[in-house]
Amino acid sequence: MQLHFTTLIFFFFLISQLKFPSALASFDQITNCAKGKRIALFLDYDGTLSPIVDNPDCAFMSDNMRAAVKKVAEYFPTAIISGRSRDKVYEFVGLSELYYAGSHGMDIIGPPRQSNSDNHPDCIRSSDQQVVEVNLFQPAAEFLPMINEVRGLLKECIKDIEGATVENNKFCVSVHYRNVDEESWQIVGQHVYDILKEYPRLRVTHGRKVLEVRPVIDWDKGKAVTFLLESLGLNNCDDVLAIYVGDDRTDEDAFKVLREVNKGCGILVSPAPKESNAIYSLRDPCEVMEFLTSLAVWKSSIQAR
Incomplete structure (x- = not known):
């Protein structure tokens, strides 16, 4: 093998x-x-x-x-x-x-x-x-207050998920789940998408074990x-x-x-x-x-x- x-x-x-x-x-x-x-x-x-x-x-x-x-x-x-x-x-x-x-x-x-x-x-x-x-x-300077608001909501909703972290990247927010038990990955993602339902000017992209919240701009x-x-x-x-x-x-x-x-x-x-x-x-x-x-x-x- x-x-x-x-x-x-x-x-x-x-x-x-x-x-x-x-x-x-x-x-x-x-x-x-x-x-x-x-x-x-x-x-x-x-x-x-x-x-x-x-x-x-x-x-x-x-x-x-x-x-x-x-x-x-x-x-x-x-x-x-x-x-x-x-x-x-x-x-x-x-x-x-x-x-x-x-x-x-x-x-x-x-x-x-x-x-x-x-x-x-x-x-x-x-x-x-x-x-x-x-x-x-x-x-993306105009998005900064919105990004900061969403970052606070994300930190609050994942605080009880062991291994999940929220990183402040100024004009983006990264939600890391590399250290989260695989069975909870979907829960992390669901929290992120649920919050963004109220923020149509923001979007989610996927990286290496990370979800990134970014402004919807070209x-x-x-x-x-x-x-x-x-x-x-x-x-x-x-x-x-x-x-x-x-x-x-x-x-x-x-x-x-x-x-x-x-x-x-x-x-x-x-x-x-x-x-x-x-x-x-x-x-x-x-x-x-x-x-x-x-x-x-x-x-x-x-x-x-």
């Missing part, structure tokens, strides 16, 4: 490599496409830069991963696009030179402004905690990528290669955008094959770190010539 299971896993791995070849094995192909182009890098957080863990408050990235992200950001504009709150992602990553898009791209902030070229007409200028001017974009990670490319002045250029690395269903919107506009490639982070709009794959955060390190080394060697 064990041999049969191992053979099956290997078979599925071969299928995934045919459909979504490894970004490491295809690294030369990717860098050949990147020659003469400006790269913009977009990264999911959970499951991409950090492992998926039982306690979402403990999804720390390693020092080596942080160093890899910091290094690659020296060469390319780099953004973290996550379902988490922007503040929480920044707390985990701690690199001020990056762009951060929290709440699935509904809360975007750029690094401290270096020049007027880093701008977008829909941004508002704000100041961070050090009173450094930054660009801020929040397309905005997702794909829109966030487009917005950031526009902010960088790269959206209407032919010499751009955008690379998006992510593992979640919500990353598919970004993969799809890059595929449709033929402006880059998506890299799916997954140990097993699954349907995706990505072009390449990486198996886990360790391979993501290796890919980012290789990308920085490649760019450094190009500049040294």
